[in-house]
Amino acid sequence: MRDDLRLEGVGRRYGLHGPWVLRGIDLTLAPGTLTRVEGANGTGKSTLLRLLAGIDAPTEGRITGRPRTAYVPERFPAALPFTATGYLTHLGAVHGLSRTAAARAADAWLERLGAAAYARTPMAELSKGSSQKVAVAQALLADPDLLVLDEAWTGLDTAARAELERAVAERTAAGAAVVFVDHDPRRLAGVPDATYAVTGGSLNHRTEQVTSVATGPHVVVEAEGSPDAEPPAQAAGLSTSVERTAPGTTRFTVPESHSDVLLRSLLGERPPWHVVSVHRPLPKDSSESSESSESFDSAESSDNAVRSLESESRR
Numbered sequence: 209m210r211d212d213l214r215l216e217g218v219g220r221r222y223g224l225h226g227p228w229v230l231r232g233i234d235l236t237l238a239p240g241t242l243t244r245v246e247g248a249n250g251t252g253k254s255t256l257l258r259l260l261a262g263i264d265a266p267t268e269g270r271i272t273g274r275p276r277t278a279y280v281p282e283r284f285p286a287a288l289p290f291t292a293t294g295y296l297t298h299l300g301a302v303h304g305l306s307r308t309a310a311a312r313a314a315d316a317w318l319e320r321l322g323a324a325a326y327a328r329t330p331m332a333e334l335s336k337g338s339s340q341k342v343a344v345a346q347a348l349l350a351d352p353d354l355l356v357l358d359e360a361w362t363g364l365d366t367a368a369r370a371e372l373e374r375a376v377a378e379r380t381a382a383g384a385a386v387v388f389v390d391h392d393p394r395r396l397a398g399v400p401d402a403t404y405a406v407t408g409g410s411l412n413h414r415t416e417q418v419t420s421v422a423t424g425p426h427v428v429v430e431a432e433g434s435p436d437a438e439p440p441a442q443a444a445g446l447s448t449s450v451e452r453t454a455p456g457t458t459r460f461t462v463p464e465s466h467s468d469v470l471l472r473s474l475l476g477e478r479p480p481w482h483v484v485s486v487h488r489p490l491p492k493d494s495s496e497s498s499e500s501s502e503s504f505d506s507a508e509s510s511d512n513a514v515r516s517l518e519s520e521s522r523r
């Protein structure tokens with residue numbers, strides 16, 4: 209995404225004389241940013257997301273700078289006459305991929321989301337959770353520059369929820385804008401660049417509460433570059449804090465959902481950075497020292513992740 213997406217004086221109502229659901233909305237989404245939209249039931253969150261996704265037009269006002277956009281709707285029409293792969297390949301082609309590239313991307317996303325076993329199943333026969341995986345896969349297929357997620361985590365299992373959080377981190381790291389609504393306040397807590405609440409037809413910018421930054425799970429990555437190397441911009445952008453701990457050594461504190469993307473980014477640097485340690489900090493009120501490698505309950509899997517990313521980056 210190169211330019212901002214801008215909403216200026218946007219209003220939406222349904223029917224000629226229906227009440228205004230949204231009015232006077234001014235909003236700018238910049239490349240590489242994550243935006244959360246909140247609000248009580250029926251306030252107009254989905255209406256706003258449909259406008260952002262470009263599948264609905266404003267009744268008044270204008271929207272400019274639309275990039276390549278993908279959308280996971282709140283309700284996905286699951287009973288379509290396709291298999292999961294057939295549907296995704298078709299949509300990939302609509303998004304401009306060749307059929308071969310679309311089929312490859314479809315298989316890759318179904319695999320990542322844990323739905324590879326259902327690739328050849330007719331969509332009408334899929335469980336709610338599996339069809340939600342197809343809904344998510346169709347939006348991620350063609351690496352969109354704007355990704356709009358309306359309750360996209362609902363119905364996914366734990367592993368697929370984490371995978372979608374990782375996909376969000378990958379998209380923003382690649383310079384895309386991502387906007388999401390989710391009923392769970394812990395979803396990507398502390399990560400969004402901006403949070404807006406829809407109330408009374410308007411959009412109110414909310415200042416992120418400091419507590420949500422502290423409560424979201426974070427991972428601390430210690431890494432070494434050459435002594436005079438600055439922390440890479442992409443790694444710094446993913447992190448909530450970046451500290452120089454010694455010449456050439458930097459400590460990145462990153463939301464857990466972003467840790468894989470951070471590691472990949474460090475190892476992908478030329479020359480690559482060396483990852484010294486990966487651990488999760490203990491809560492502030494813990495009586496033990498403030499950080500411990502043992503405290504990271506998946507320290508081993510994290511080491512494995514570093515090793516596999518290192519071999520991937522050498523290929």
Ligand SMILES: Nc1ncnc2c1ncn2[C@@H]1O[C@H](COP(=O)(O)OP(=O)(O)OP(=O)(O)O)[C@@H](O)[C@H]1O
Pocket residue numbers: 222229247248249250251252253254255256282
């Ligand atoms: N297609 C439509 N036709 C008529 N009215 C609609 C339509 N879509 C939404 N509305 C109305 O617009 C208002 C906002 O609905 P919207 O679904 O955008 O809210 P929401 O905040 O996403 O709600 P929820 O949290 O329940 O999903 C509601 O009063 C709803 O009834």
